[in-house]
Amino acid sequence: MAFADEAYRDSGRFRSVACISMPVDCFESNIKTILNSRTSSSELKWSKIKGDDKARDAIQLFDNVVQLTLQRTMRADVLTWDMHDSRHHNVFRRDDAQNQQNMFRMLFRDVFAKRWGSSINYWNLSVDAQGLKSPELLGRHLDIFGDLSVEVLEADSQDVPFIQVADVFAAIGAYSRQKADSFHNWKRQLNGQQSLLGFGQPLPYESVTKVDEHRFKLLGAFDAVLRRCDMPIVLDSKRGLWTKNPNEENCNINFWPYTPQGDYDKAPVKVR
Template sequence: MNIDIVATHIAYADESYYTKERYRSIAVVTFAAENHDKIKQTFRECIESSEIREFKWAKLRQARERFAAFKIIDVAIRLAVCNHLRIDVLIWDTQDSRHQIRGRDDIANIERMYYHLFKNVLQHRWPSESRWYLFPDQNSALDWASVQDYLDSAGLTISINTDLFGQQPFSIRLLHEFQILQIREVVSAKEPICQVADLFAGIGAYSYLTHSRYMSWLPTEQGQLTFEFGSNTNVSLSNSERERFCVIKYLNERCKNHRLRVGLTSSRGFKTYDPRFPVNFWLYEAQRSNDKAPVKEHSG
């Protein structure tokens, strides 16, 4: 993939658990465009050295995928602490007051979550004059191709006086608020950075979905016994749970080692206490009393 010089920054995005689970998430990996090829090659070598064709959180069920996740985490954190990239994950709870409404439109809600994430990251964590190319996974819940078509057809003919805080199309807000110049859906298997977004989106939501089971497993992993968990713990865990719990533990330890201010235990899932840090997990909470998830429109 050739990156046009007009873009100053790049964003890769992916989603996880967006169809049925209580906790759902989106992740975006961002960095300066000039570093794109080097970062892409670094992650490609990392994944290929694990002897897997593609890393997918949903397929993490055995040791090979677990070790691949360890390597991706090591590289991602090393690049993050050197300020070469950011990883931001937005998680939301479909059972909170914002989302527990009749007729909730989950696709429109994902658009809003992307908007909040982009506003936090693209506007506040990178230079304000940045111009972006966005590369989402082609298996996204959103029809990014249609969003790009809208941008192409509208272009700069849209009035700059448009009320951007009103009910404007998602694509218009991307163009004017975030300077996203192009959106190109990518095949995850061919784009290692998209696989990084997949890992962090997956582990972000999963850390909340399984927190109680993870905390019960942890003492047994550390050679301790608990009355709550008992001796049948290993029997009750699936291979997928065991491998993913190991990855949660590994990421938590690496974040602690690098003092990234990422919590897990008291927050009952990954949460970064200062969003300025380059590995940022954010559990979304309603911003105001009327901040409610969108509902589906019903024709008359």
């Protein structure tokens, strides 16, 4: 079983898609773990993380997801891309809807064919119908690789907790890149360290909104969980969250910052 969602599809420099996947016989125990992490029965989406309550639920969610991935009962994969890179920047008549679908397909191919491999040859994939720019572009059946069969179902994220998990993972992946400099400056200021800008000149104090403050705390808490569990995932000031070696046996969380493969690698364009 797999569940997918996206983040920042129409705004910001960085966009992302995420996939939460697991064997069908792990679903019941995994969903209990996820639901038990919540203090509220309401939908947990990134857009709603603006205060302490939702932030606490999200921190517990990240902790539980990390534990489930360490038990190898689940994967969490996030693909992020930069709208200012050579693939996307200044592409005339760029088709962002088709580009999103291409990124989804790239992620699914990596997750289903490479990460899970031949251990599972049929996937039931639920996607957030509201999150897709053009759902018809993804289709009802995906031809990923070889004998793999992937059936696509549109769903309402409010009714499917694992789509909410995908939403939060997709969002924190893109957000960690979008706010990388601001987060690390905020963290230094929080620790009482003076940030320097060239020739020893101090950076001006950077104020953050209340929403960003809650999300920075969440990002820092997630980083602490990853460090505590010795996950090969880095949160740095340039690339945000990224997985150093996604092929490590104990690493079932992959933050994948996409890089263009060459001059030929361009986003699709709209046909007149």
